[in-house]
Amino acid sequence: MKYxxxxxxQIYSFLENHGISQQEIRYTAKADLAPxxxxxxxxxxxxxxxxxxxxxxxSGSLKLKTIPLSEVEDIWIxxxxxxxxxxxxxxxxxxxxxxxxxxxxxxxxxxxxxVMKLKQQEPIDDSRLEDEEIRCPKCGLPYPDQRRKVCPKCxxxxxxxxxxxxxxxxxxxxxxxxxxxxxxxxxxSFVTPYVGNQLLxxxxxxxxxxxxGQVLWIVLLMLGIRLFGVVxxxxxxxxxxxxxxxxxxxxRLKVFEAMQRQSxxxxxxxxxxxxxxxINDDTWTIYVFFVDMVQLVVVNTVTIAGLLGILFSMQSLxxxxxxxxxLITTMIMRYFIGRHRKYFKKSNNAVRKLRSITSDVFNGxxxxxxxxxENTEISRFASANQRLFDAEFAQAKHSNRYFPFVRFLxxxxxxxxxxxxxxLVVSGYNLTLGALTAFVAYADMLQxxxxxxxxxxxxxxxxxxxxxxxFEVLDSKPKIHDRPxxxxxxxxxxxxxxxxxxFEYDVGRPIxxxxxFDIPHGTMFGIVGKTGAGKSTIINLxxxxxxxxxxxxxxxxxxxxxxxNEDLRRNIGIVSQETYLFIGTVAxxxxxxxxxxxxxxxxxxxxxxxxxxxxxKLPDGYQTRVGxxxxxxxxxxxxxxxxxxxxxxxxxxxxxxxxxxxxxxxTERRIQYAIDRLKQGRTIIAIAHRLSTLRDADFIACIDxxxxxxxxxxxxxxxxKGVYFELHRLQTEAFxxxxxxx
Amino acid sequence: MPKQMMTxxxxxxxxxxxxxDSSCVxxxxxxxxxxxxxxxxxxxxxxxxxxxxxxxxxxYISCVCKEQELGIIRRIADFPEEQQRILQHQxxxxxxxxxxxxxxxxxxxxxxxxxxxxxxxxxxxxxxRDLYHNIRFYNSTDxxxxxxxxxxxxxRNFRQQxxxxxxxxxxxx
Numbered sequence: 001m002k003y004x005x006x007x008x009x010q011i012y013s014f015l016e017n018h019g020i021s022q023q024e025i026r027y028t029a030k031a032d033l034a035p036x037x038x039x040x041x042x043x044x045x046x047x048x049x050x051x052x053x054x055x056x057x058x059s060g061s062l063k064l065k066t067i068p069l070s071e072v073e074d075i076w077i078x079x080x081x082x083x084x085x086x087x088x089x090x091x092x093x094x095x096x097x098x099x100x101x102x103x104x105x106x107x108x109x110x111x112x113x114x115v116m117k118l119k120q121q122e123p124i125d126d127s128r129l130e131d132e133e134i135r136c137p138k139c140g141l142p143y144p145d146q147r148r149k150v151c152p153k154c155x156x157x158x159x160x161x162x163x164x165x166x167x168x169x170x171x172x173x174x175x176x177x178x179x180x181x182x183x184x185x186x187x188x189s190f191v192t193p194y195v196g197n198q199l200l201x202x203x204x205x206x207x208x209x210x211x212x213g214q215v216l217w218i219v220l221l222m223l224g225i226r227l228f229g230v231v232x233x234x235x236x237x238x239x240x241x242x243x244x245x246x247x248x249x250x251x252r253l254k255v256f257e258a259m260q261r262q263s264x265x266x267x268x269x270x271x272x273x274x275x276x277x278x279i280n281d282d283t284w285t286i287y288v289f290f291v292d293m294v295q296l297v298v299v300n301t302v303t304i305a306g307l308l309g310i311l312f313s314m315q316s317l318x319x320x321x322x323x324x325x326x327l328i329t330t331m332i333m334r335y336f337i338g339r340h341r342k343y344f345k346k347s348n349n350a351v352r353k354l355r356s357i358t359s360d361v362f363n364g365x366x367x368x369x370x371x372x373x374e375n376t377e378i379s380r381f382a383s384a385n386q387r388l389f390d391a392e393f394a395q396a397k398h399s400n401r402y403f404p405f406v407r408f409l410x411x412x413x414x415x416x417x418x419x420x421x422x423x424l425v426v427s428g429y430n431l432t433l434g435a436l437t438a439f440v441a442y443a444d445m446l447q448x449x450x451x452x453x454x455x456x457x458x459x460x461x462x463x464x465x466x467x468x469x470x471f472e473v474l475d476s477k478p479k480i481h482d483r484p485x486x487x488x489x490x491x492x493x494x495x496x497x498x499x500x501x502x503f504e505y506d507v508g509r510p511i512x513x514x515x516x517f518d519i520p521h522g523t524m525f526g527i528v529g530k531t532g533a534g535k536s537t538i539i540n541l542x543x544x545x546x547x548x549x550x551x552x553x554x555x556x557x558x559x560x561x562x563x564x565n566e567d568l569r570r571n572i573g574i575v576s577q578e579t580y581l582f583i584g585t586v587a588x589x590x591x592x593x594x595x596x597x598x599x600x601x602x603x604x605x606x607x608x609x610x611x612x613x614x615x616x617k618l619p620d621g622y623q624t625r626v627g628x629x630x631x632x633x634x635x636x637x638x639x640x641x642x643x644x645x646x647x648x649x650x651x652x653x654x655x656x657x658x659x660x661x662x663x664x665x666x667t668e669r670r671i672q673y674a675i676d677r678l679k680q681g682r683t684i685i686a687i688a689h690r691l692s693t694l695r696d697a698d699f700i701a702c703i704d705x706x707x708x709x710x711x712x713x714x715x716x717x718x719x720x721k722g723v724y725f726e727l728h729r730l731q732t733e734a735f736x737x738x739x740x741x742x
Numbered sequence: 743m744p745k746q747m748m749t750x751x752x753x754x755x756x757x758x759x760x761x762x763d764s765s766c767v768x769x770x771x772x773x774x775x776x777x778x779x780x781x782x783x784x785x786x787x788x789x790x791x792x793x794x795x796x797x798x799x800x801x802y803i804s805c806v807c808k809e810q811e812l813g814i815i816r817r818i819a820d821f822p823e824e825q826q827r828i829l830q831h832q833x834x835x836x837x838x839x840x841x842x843x844x845x846x847x848x849x850x851x852x853x854x855x856x857x858x859x860x861x862x863x864x865x866x867x868x869x870x871r872d873l874y875h876n877i878r879f880y881n882s883t884d885x886x887x888x889x890x891x892x893x894x895x896x897x898r899n900f901r902q903q904x905x906x907x908x909x910x911x912x913x914x915x
Contacts, residue, residue: 033838035774036835037834037835037838038862039840039861039862039864080835080836080837080838081795081836081837081838081839081894082837082838082839082893082894083838085774093773094773094775094787095773095774096773096774101891101893102891102892102893103889103891103892103893144854144856144869144871144890342909342912342913345913346912346913349913349914349915
């Protein structure tokens with residue numbers, strides 16, 4: 001027994017004491033809530049003939065309820081607001097079996113399904129469960145979010161660092177060259193305080209010095225060092241300019257490609273803004289990591305080590321003082337930065353909120369103006385703006401309270417260092433004035449790398465967070481993907497068959513229930529039903545935007561899951577109710593499915609879709625720019641372009657999902673005429689609320705509450721006087737009303 | 743016959759706003775189902791749905807039987823005590839939300855936030871993503887937190903919780 005939960009030993013023993021062996025248990029499930037609330041585990045076990053429920057009473061004693069499957073008439077899940085319960089109909093009576101948190105719905109639904117299948121002695125296919133990983137294969141921890149198989153432990157910080165470095169290694173030679181450049185530059189920076197202070201003061205300007213009076217020489221030397229530094233910077237800059245944008249470009253492309261491979265539900269479950277952020281902002285953060293952070297970590301580590309080495313070699317007592325003082329100020333700074341982070345996060349949150357309101361209001365400007373709510377929206381914005389101000393003010397106040405204090409501390413430290421050093425010089429402690437000024441200059445150089453490491457954890461956190469979001473995209477496996485031996489088909493004929501299809505977007509909320517029908521090739525098949533009946537879902541399943549939960553859909557005798565997705569979708573043209581035009585010209589949009597089509601073909605398709613007339617009236621004809629930021633078209637005009645797009649594609653299967661919803665009746669009739677011409681040798685599936693659109697359909701299916709309730713021709717369904725008749729009657733009455741009104 | 747003939751009567755019923763008063767009788771049948779006797783007809787099972795769950799949990803409650811609304815309870819307090827008890831019991835059953843008694847730790851790992859809590863006397867670790875969108879004030883005093891499995895938890899009287907606990911969560915509010 002493998003599915004779905006491992007029962008505790010205590011439960012197994014309890015069952016065995018009641019004569020139920022482990023071997024006879026086929027499936028198990030667990031409910032974690034007591035009937036009246038509160039956490040209390042109860043267990044379900046399913047054998048081929050019996051369902052067992054083990055619960056604990058208030059004293060902790062286990063109780064067993066036995067339900068023969070022969071008495072189970074129905075079993076289903078009722079979703080409540082935050083919980084769910086498993087209900088059963090036994091001997092004509094409905095009752096609740098157990099209660100559980102929403103997180104258990106998925107497993108309980110599978111258990112429920114197997115109860116019914118065992119009762120009805122239907123075959124059970126557990127093979128798909130084998131492929132499903134509930135736990136991370138590496139560490140065994142369950143995935144926190146079962147919809148996304150990403151393990152935060154294995155993809156933890158070290159894992160992210162490893163992956164980042166592996167990407168970095170693709171550019172290792174450039175990276176090494178940049179690193180070499182910076183290290184040489186750093187090495188030269190160590191020379192500058194020595195030359196400009198100790199050498200100048202003790203050997204050139206002091207009487208008796210080794211190079212006394214040779215001022216020109218020392219100045220030229222200093223200039224030379226600076227010039228070399230500048231040349232090195234330029235070389236480093238050129239190298240960085242060569243490699244850094246490449247890295248950024250390649251990373252953006254990788255992320256976008258990974259997103260494009262995802263299934264439709266990946267996009268419907270996420271905000272577009274957050275996806276765009278990953279491509280732009282998160283990749284930028286990683287780019288900064290590559291270009292700056294890796295080098296700076298190495299360089300600053302070397303700098304600190306080098307400087308400490310120099311300081312200790314110059315004057316160990318002073319160097320010790322510097323080290324201790326630096327450690328103290330670092331700890332104080334860390335404490336303040338830690339507290340400051342809280343203000344920073346709040347401020348960030350307020351910015352997000354403000355952006356969200358701004359975006360919301362701008363997108364809904366039509367509604368704002370229609371209801372004259374400009375002032376209300378201004379108040380809403382002002383309120384969020386005030387909260388942002390409060391957060392930023394608190395952040396600034398905190399900064400200004402603590403950081404000047406820390407700066408004062410640092411300055412005091414340096415003054416003390418100079419004072420102690422001066423005492424040592426005056427006392428003749430083997431420390432010259434030049435050496436002291438050089439020492440102070442070196443100590444001052446320590447500040448930069450220390451500040452870097454103080455802020456490093458914050459940059460590092462940001463980088464790791466951005467990387468993990470990127471890797472989550474790169475690692476996400478699309479739900480809908482080609483099977484290993486997927487069939488490649490250039491051209492489909494268009495015989496479509498749905499057999500016992502059931503589907504739900506969310507567990508416990510079925511959309512389609514056991515739907516079966518055939519659509520012969522070369523026919524026009526209409527689907528009608530009220531809003532939310534499941535019509536568009538049928539289309540989503542035929543086109544394999546989602547996979548069925550039960551049953552199968554086949555085209556030309558092959559299950560759509562066995563076909564290559566690209567081939568399947570290339571053979572299907574869709575005109576949906578929500579028409580989207582990409583940024584581009586009208587011609588580009590019509591050509592989207594067949595970029596190689598000639599202009600003649602584009603115009604023919606536009607004429608067939610009755611779009612040519614209005615396109616001609618656009619400012620630049622077929623080259624008018626449409627889509628976001630382009631010319632604004634009416635809903636009907638956009639739909640006609642969408643129809644032209646589908647017509648140009650000339651697919652063997654054409655799906656029209658409320659394709660003429662936004663059109664007037666006259667235009668709709670014309671489109672109908674064009675579609676009729678297309679029917680020859682083509683399968684057309686049309687979803688419509690307006691039944692007049694389907695008057696020429698060869699078959700019409702009525703979907704109600706996810707079930708196929710009627711199937712037949714228009715005349716047959718009218719004679720039946722069922723759902724279709726009722727819909728038809730209502731629409732006919734409505735039209736009569738309109739005519740009377742006119 | 744079609745499930746629901748769209749006659750004028752039915753249309754009227756669908757759009758009508760009917761307030762239920764104390765003349766209707768709710769009965770808890772003990773099996774976890776509620777029945778309602780209304781206009782001498784017994785409806786079962788009846789679901790109670792709060793229309794304003796955050797601001798007015800005991801007002802504007804829709805009574806639905808088999809996806810058809812029977813009426814709206816304007817205020818539970820307008821009903822007799824026994825009826826109030828039955829209604830509150832059903833609502834607390836339907837809207838049961840575990841209460842977080844104590845937050846032990848809040849830890850961000852990758853894009854998930856792991857929160858160790860004490861719920862109903864037991865220690866649990868909750869996991870949520872994007873806590874900014876999954877925590878909100880349920881009313882003026884309580885917070886509602888949603889985890890990755892869409893389980894919800896309540897933190898009662900948030901502002902009276904220990905300061906340390908507040909600090910851990912406040913960043914996300």
